[in-house]
Amino acid sequence: MTEKTHTPRMGRFNPIRQLMLLQRYGQNHPWKYMLRVTLLVTVYSAVLLALCFVPIAMFGDAPLSQVWPWMLGALAGVAACAALGAGFGVLMLKWTTKEAKVPHDVDPDTLRSAQRHLRRGELSGDPQLDRLARYLAPQSERANSNRFFALFGLMAGVPYLVFTGIQFANGTGDTFQLFMALFIIVVFALAWPWARKHKRNAQRLRKAYDAEYGPFDGETSSHRDGSGRGGTGAS
Secondary structure (H helix, E strand, O other), rough: OOOOOOOOOOOOHHHHHHHHHHHHHHHHHHHHHHHHHHHHHHHHHHHHHHHHHHHHHHOOOOHHHHHHHHHHHHHHHHEEEEHHOHHHHHHHOOOOHHHHHHHHOOOOHHHHHHHHHHOOOOOOOHHHHHHHHHHHHHHHHHOOOOHHHHHHHHHHHHHHHHHHHHHHHOOOOOOHHHHHHHHHHHHHHHHHHHHHHHHHHHHHHHHHHHHHHHHOOOOOOOOOOOOOOOOOOOO
C-alpha cells in the first residue's frame, strides 16, 4: 500500500486556504458566488472610477455635472462585463462539477492534499484522503478535457483572434493587439498538454483506487473523507 503522507496545516489567513474555501463555496453555491463576484467587481470598479474621475472634475476643466454621467456609464459597462464574466464562469463551473462537487464542509487542508495527489495520480495511503481524491477525479477529468478547452477557446480566445485579424487586415491593428493574440496562442499551446497530463493522472488515480480499495460507490461525506472539524484526513 502507498506510504501514508502528512500534510502540515495551513494558517487561518493562508492565501491557499482562502482559495480552497472559495472553491468550496463556489462549487456548492454557484449563483450566490456569481452575485458576490459581480458586486465585488462593481464596487471595486466604482472606487477606481471615483479616484480617476473626481479629481478631473475638481481640478480639470470639465465640471462634475459633465463627468458623472460618463462615470455612471463606465460603471454600468464594467458591471455588465463583470456579470457576463461571472455568469460564464458559473456555467463552466457547473459543467465541470456535474458528477462531483467539493463537499460543502470539507476541511481546506484535506481538500488541498487530495487535489495534490489527484494531480499527481498517486494514492496518499490514507483511505479517507484517497476516497476524497477519488470522489473528485471526475471533476478533474472534465475540467481538463479536450471539450472543455475547445469550448473555452471558442468563447474566449477565438473571438479576440478574429477581431485582431480583421483589424490588421484593415490596417488598424496595433502592436499590443498582436502581442495579446500571440500570448493567447502560446498559453493554449502550453496549457493543453498540461491539461491532458492531469486528466491522465486523474484516470490513473481512479484505477489505483479501485485496485487498492475496490470499486468506488460514488459517494462521499465529511465523515468519510475526514473533513470534519476534528481531523484533516492527511495526518
